[in-house]
Amino acid sequence: MAGHERSERRIVIMKNTIKVERAIKNITQADLADLIGVSRQTINTIESNKYVPSTVLALKISRIFGKPVNEIFELDADD
């Protein structure tokens, strides 16, 4: 119970490596946005961790980079 409460109190930030993956594949934010059918702003906010993508969106991104979602998105607790 205590553990449960603690986990609720923490702010969980989703970190991601999209920027790095983009650099590896040599594509821009706009390219990626086009590829998965969202706006460039969406990609921008995801990259800066200000937007938490839905499961489907995260899976689409992961498929573009050919990596599991876990490898791209990482949960991080910010106490």
Added chain:
Amino acid sequence: MKRIVTTLSLLLILQLVQAQDAQTIAQKLVDKVRSCKTISHSSSQKWGNIGDANDFTPFSGSCLFKMVPLDSNIRAYYSLKANDINDIYNGKTITRVNAADSTINVTDLQKYPGERSNITSKMLYTQSILDIYNMLSPIKGKRDYKMRMIADTTINNMPCNRLRLTYTDTLINKQRTQYYKEISINVQTHLPAHVKSFSQSEYGIQIIESNLSGFKINDTAINQILTTDVNEVPGYRKIEYSPTLKRENAIDLKKGQKAPEWKLPVVQGDSLSLSQLKGKVVVLEFSGVYCGYCLVAVKEMNKLQDSVDSSKVRLVSVYSDEVKDKLKKYVERYGMKFTVVYNEKDQKNKKILRDYGVSGIPHFFVIDQEGNIAWHSVGFQTNIGEVLIREIKKLLK
């Protein structure tokens, strides 16, 4: 007692030897790649067991890459070149696409009408050797992993060493395995032959397997295209397909468009529908309890609630997949002064999310007195409070 100590130390030594072996094997691969001027290879990838997203079925693709590691101190630079002709396997049929410098809509796959997924000749659905190189090289990313050697194996009748890289996540004291990767490295060539990634998370289980083959090292014919044999894929059928350039946005809601109607239970009361709010400016925010910036947005929404005339403006926050009691505690804890509506947990019909094209949180909408969409914005921004006030004022004029 002595025997136990001996056994234990033997085990320890064995483990150390094993660890060293894994390092040596990894180092050999890194050295090999580093010494190459160019490497090209073809690879095919297979996805399986991917979460609950129904539009993702196992598939494989093939392509050719080139890599030119330039400086051992920096991330390897590489250039990619896809086959001009790509065969894309969607689980049932293979689509042949011409990938030469164009964007290709793979959605031809009429079986998945909901999906819009394109590839360009630059985009490759493969596990690149570069990834493996970066992973094994000492210049690795900030993520830590444990590497060990597991049972040897054979890939295409070639003996291989198998390394397992285990990554732990940062939430529970780096204790929980986030995912692991198994890389099979050819004993003779020191090049990877097979990679398997396995991960389990809130997104479900994902398994990605890649076969790497057809390596050409220091080849001069840069543009030479390797052909990949796809005949072995069951149900193989070639389809002639000409690509078309397509740019679409998932969110099709536009300014002035009628805001989709919704009716949802309210945490602080019974229920609320959009039509009930006619005549008022509505700020609709899509949010979640697990999202850090949404919590920052709560503070902004509270500030906003204090500064607007509540007879003219209504602030509503939508939480999905929630249990009322739990959400109520959350609402009380953070002193939310605005209306909080929610979608019941496990309720399959998340109509409001679909209707508004919400693909993540937070997402803000401003709806005018007539029930039309006046403005919307994806994600958190530091000046969201000011922006919302500006948009509200425009409508109250």
